[in-house]
Amino acid sequence: MKINCFKITIFILSAVLLPLVGQAATPSIMLEKSASYALKNSVYAFTVPTTDSTGKVKYFDVIIDLNVNAAGIISPTANVTATPFVPVATRVLVPGKYQVSGSTDTCDVSNLTLTNGRIQSIFKCTHGTAVNGLSVVNGTISAGHPFLAELLAKKVNLQSDVATQTWGLTDGTTFAIGSCAYYYAGYAVGAKTNGNQIILSTYSTGVAPHTYRCGNTLTKLP
Structure with missing residues (x-):
């Protein structure tokens, strides 16, 4: 009996790849690609790229305000403001x-x-x-x-x-x-x-x- 290796290969690839089709991308933030500086309690990051679940890239200007208590201990939470980047x-x-x-x-x-x-x-x-x-x-x-x-x-x-x-x-x-x-x-x-x-x-x-x-x-x- 002759075996069609090409058809078998296509079948195997389809079985492996089809489950991947439609899988969502993992949303992420790429702070390392932004321009940032810090002043007192705040960190400013400009043109921060993000990717959504479809892989689309968006850009934001971000301000991170850190909080410190009377004992001088930095709070584990921070106030974050993110706005879409604006024209030059x-x-x-x-x-x-x-x-x-x-x-x-x-x-x-x-x-x-x-x-x-x-x-x-x-x-x-x-x-x-x-x-x-x-x-x-x-x-x-x-x-x-x-x-x-x-x-x-x-x-x-x-x-x-x-x-x-x-x-x-x-x-x-x-x-x-x-x-x-x-x-x-x-x-x-x-x-x-x-x-x-x-x-x-x-x-x-x-x-x-x-x-x-x-x-x-x-x-x-x-």
Whole structure:
């Protein structure tokens, strides 16, 4: 009697694989792939990937608030707030020290919460012996932005990529960061971030919409 080995192989594979069809994926959180930092009682993690039971990936910004009692003992429970990640233009830059790509320059970024809830990120960048600054504020160029009048006067709202960046201004001096020497006094500055890196761009004050001059990539140091 001849045996059809091909049919037997297909039968065996079907018997093994069919029970696996339709099995749900295991939901998981991948904190190691997020950008995070800690401040006092809170841990902040930005763009935290998760997978659901179908294997679909979603992203969240997470705040973990730890509790400590009068004896200084940390509670085994914590308050966790998770919100779907928001567009780049409204995201908060992660504070800390950043290395300027291709340069020995560094920038220190600190955040200030304004009375209207927006976050102002203040840059202090060291270029040689000089320390100069700029700041950007999250959210759209609209009511509540502290640099609204200046940005509208510079027609920044007409930039084709206005919604993809967080906008602000240089301070009152002209300076360089790395190889970009066009951080002129009062120039508009845009910032993009993925949580671990910041891309700064500076724009001239010529005919609107203003011309991109140059920029830098900053990488957060440990």
